[in-house]
Every structure is written in structure tokens, then in C-alpha cells.
Amino acid sequence: MEKTQTQKRKTAKTVKSLKNHRKISMLTAYDYPFAKLLDEAGIDIILVGDSLGNVGLGYKNTLPVTLTEMIIHTQAVSRAVNQAMVVTDMPFGTFQQGPKHALSCAIDLIKAGAQAVKIEGAQHLDSIKAIIRAGIPVMGHLGFTPQSVNQLGYSIQGKSKLQTSNIKKDAKRLEKLGCFSVVLELVPPDLAKQVSSSLKIPVIGIGAGPHCDGQVLVTHDLLGLYPNPPSFVKKQANLNPLIKKALQKFIKSI
Ligand code: KIV
Numbered sequence: 421m422e423k424t425q426t427q428k429r430k431t432a433k434t435v436k437s438l439k440n441h442r443k444i445s446m447l448t449a450y451d452y453p454f455a456k457l458l459d460e461a462g463i464d465i466i467l468v469g470d471s472l473g474n475v476g477l478g479y480k481n482t483l484p485v486t487l488t489e490m491i492i493h494t495q496a497v498s499r500a501v502n503q504a505m506v507v508t509d510m511p512f513g514t515f516q517q518g519p520k521h522a523l524s525c526a527i528d529l530i531k532a533g534a535q536a537v538k539i540e541g542a543q544h545l546d547s548i549k550a551i552i553r554a555g556i557p558v559m560g561h562l563g564f565t566p567q568s569v570n571q572l573g574y575s576i577q578g579k580s581k582l583q584t585s586n587i588k589k590d591a592k593r594l595e596k597l598g599c600f601s602v603v604l605e606l607v608p609p610d611l612a613k614q615v616s617s618s619l620k621i622p623v624i625g626i627g628a629g630p631h632c633d634g635q636v637l638v639t640h641d642l643l644g645l646y647p648n649p650p651s652f653v654k655k656q657a658n659l660n661p662l663i664k665k666a667l668q669k670f671i672k673s674i
Pocket residue numbers: 448467468469470471472509603605626636637638
């Protein structure tokens with residue numbers, strides 16, 4: 421029997437097995453064309469991030485993003501993907517209202533084509549536990565967690581002794597609970613190094629230095645589609661002026 425599209429994709433098991441073998445690559449996509457480009461380029465994980473809010477929908481931050489929006493964009497991404505693993509963010513409000521609600525939201529995202537969900541923070545372990553118990557892989561997210569921007573501001577986490585110790589403890593907790601990997605955002609490189617080497621599951625960094633098991637970025641930042649990406653982003657292209665030039669060429673041509 422021919423393999424179905426999802427059977428050929430990388431899985432949580434594949435991603436776990438890459439630790440200590442090679443670096444894991446992860447980038448965001450919110451729509452069909454970008455997901456197809458990333459998949460064909462050979463990316464390991466496509467994240468349907470709730471950065472969809474600021475990057476794709478023009479919101480001020482990720483907080484207004486709804487489950488329905490994440491479902492629609494996960495469906496679009498999933499239709500394009502052949503070999504990468506698709507992970508979708510659980511948006512703000514979907515995992516803070518108890519395990520029953522969280523599981524129901526996670527199931528909706530899996531039905532939309534995600535193979536795993538990502539959950540920010542370690543405050544709602546009961547929700548994470550219920551989702552994992554249902555057979556859904558969970559990726560944790562520690563350090564700077566954008567859904568807590570009203571509490572944290574946009575700032576580096578893990579600078580004080582207390583924060584450092586909390587991040588280390590939370591990472592261990594998430595691993596113990598059964599998360600298959602953890603994103604670590606905006607923490608000092610040395611802390612990221614310590615967390616990566618202390619866990620058996622892969623740690624995927626963003627603005628966390630070079631020592632993690634993998635790296636994730638917002639694709640629009642990587643490609644220079646927006647003028648002011650965060651300072652830790654090493655752009656691989658500067659597409660904004662190129663696209664504008666092409667558009668102006670078209671306007672002039674008619
Ligand atoms: O929503 C997102 O794009 C993310 C990544 C930046 C890690 O969570």
C-alpha cells in the first residue's frame with residue numbers, strides 16, 4: 421500500500437532521535453506557499469506559530485490569535501507538507517482554562533493536520549499532561565514566552581539566579597511529563613547550553629545562542645520581509661526591497 425502524506429513526514433520520534441546526531445531546523449509558516457518552500461528546502465519542523473498574529477494578521481502581539489485562526493492556517497500548511505513535521509502553537513486562552521478545554525483545543529489542531537502542539541510556559545502542567553496522555557506530542561516553550569508579554573515585557577529571561585533556577589527546573593519538569601522537545605527563547609547562551617546538555621529531549625533555541633540542539637526563527641525575519649527583525653536574527657536574504665522593486669516594475673509596465 422502506498423504511504424499517505426502524513427506517514428512520510430518526520431515525527432516527534434524522529435525529532436527526538438536527532439539529539440546528539442545533528443542540529444534540528446525549525447521555521448514558521450502560516451500558509452500553503454511558504455510551507456511548500458520550507459518543506460521542499462528540507463526543514464525538519466514547520467511551526468504554525470501564533471506569531472501568525474503579529475507577522476501574518478497585523479495584530480499588535482500574539483494574544484488576540486484565536487483557535488479558529490490557528491486551525492485554518494494549520495490546514496493550509498498541512499496541505500503543503502510532505503516530509504517535515506508540523507507543530508502548531510496552542511494560542512492564548514486554549515490551555516489556561518483547565519485540562520478538559522485544553523485537550524479539546526489540542527484535538528482540534530491535530531484534526532487540522534498538526535502532528536504536535538506547542539505550549540508556552542510550565543504553569544499549566546495539568547493541561548500538558550492531559551494532552552500527552554491522549555497521545556498528542558507536546559513541545560514546551562520556556563524563557564521569554566510571548567503570550568506573557570504583559571507580565572514579562574520583551575526582555576531577556578534567565579538573567580537572575582532565581583530565573584535561571586526556575587527555567588532549569590521547568591525544563592526538567594516538562595521533560596519528566598513527556599514533552600518531546602522544548603523551545604528556549606531569549607535566554608543567555610550559557611543557560612541554554614546548560615539546559616540543552618541536562619535534558620535528554622532536544623532543546624530548540626531562538627535568541628538563545630549556538631549551543632542548543634536546534635534553532636528556530638520566524639521565516640519572515642530570516643528572509644528580510646520586515647524591516648526590523650529582532651537583533652539576534654541573522655538574515656539570509658533581504659526580500660522586502662526586492663519584492664517592492666518587482667511590484668513597482670509591474671506598476672510601471674502597465
Ligand atoms: O510563534 C512563534 O513563531 C514561536 C517561535 C518564535 C518560537 O513561538
